Amino acid sequence: MEIDDLDRRIIDQLRVDGRRSFGEIGRSVGLSEASVRARYGRLQRRGVLQVVGMTDARLLGEVEVHLAIRVQRVPLAFVARELSRLAEVRYVASCVGPYDLITDVRCRDLAHLAELLTERVRRINGVEYAEALTVLEVVKDTYLWAGFRDVTPTAAERILPR
Structure with missing residues (x-):
């Protein structure tokens, strides 16, 4: 399945916080809530995306x-x-x-x-x-796209309440 930059940005948002709302994700990536919901559904149906709880x-x-x-x-x-x-x-x-x-x-x-x-x-x-x-100590455990893009919040993301 082909995924584009917007799909990857949505996935990154969910990797940082799997409980983030579609509206919040949409504001972060420049899409409407409905567009994020549709992309999320497509990614999930095709088995590309699964949001789960992780334990330490x-x-x-x-x-x-x-x-x-x-x-x-x-x-x-x-x-x-x-x-x-x-x-x-x-x-x-x-x-x-x-x-x-x-x-x-x-x-x-x-x-x-x-x-x-x-x-x-x-x-x-x-x-x-x-x-x-x-495993004695986990030094790094990340699920972000390594080297794909900077995941620093935009100015709009820093202003919007979480």
């Missing part, structure tokens, strides 16, 4: 881990599908390099992580090797 694992006391996995003897898609079924797994991607799959996992604590790795992940047919990379 550290503030919740959870353990966040990236799992790097090597697969042998079975199709990669089989292992990816099996990993996707695990509630703790938030993200699964195939990749190139020393690993075949990268996953993001959240667990209640280290005991939960140990159980997940030893009793479930390593028992999936085809998982040859799984390396857990524990």
Whole structure:
């Protein structure tokens, strides 16, 4: 699907605040509320845009881990599908390099992580090797279009009450 500069600016506004109204977004990007609503609906229907709540694992006391996995003897898609079924797994991607799959996992604590790795992940047919990379501190976590445009508020945005 083709998205244009206005679509990207609408998406950026939602990335900064997913609860921002269509009217506020319209004032920020120079469109009417109806135009923003129509573009939002089109982006959502086509699967380009999904607005969700995000949690901070550290503030919740959870353990966040990236799992790097090597697969042998079975199709990669089989292992990816099996990993996707695990509630703790938030993200699964195939990749190139020393690993075949990268996953993001959240667990209640280290005991939960140990159980997940030893009793479930390593028992999936085809998982040859799984390396857990524990997140100690998130330095940057952004969902803005990197380098696409400056997201500094315009003069009108700074004047309008939020």
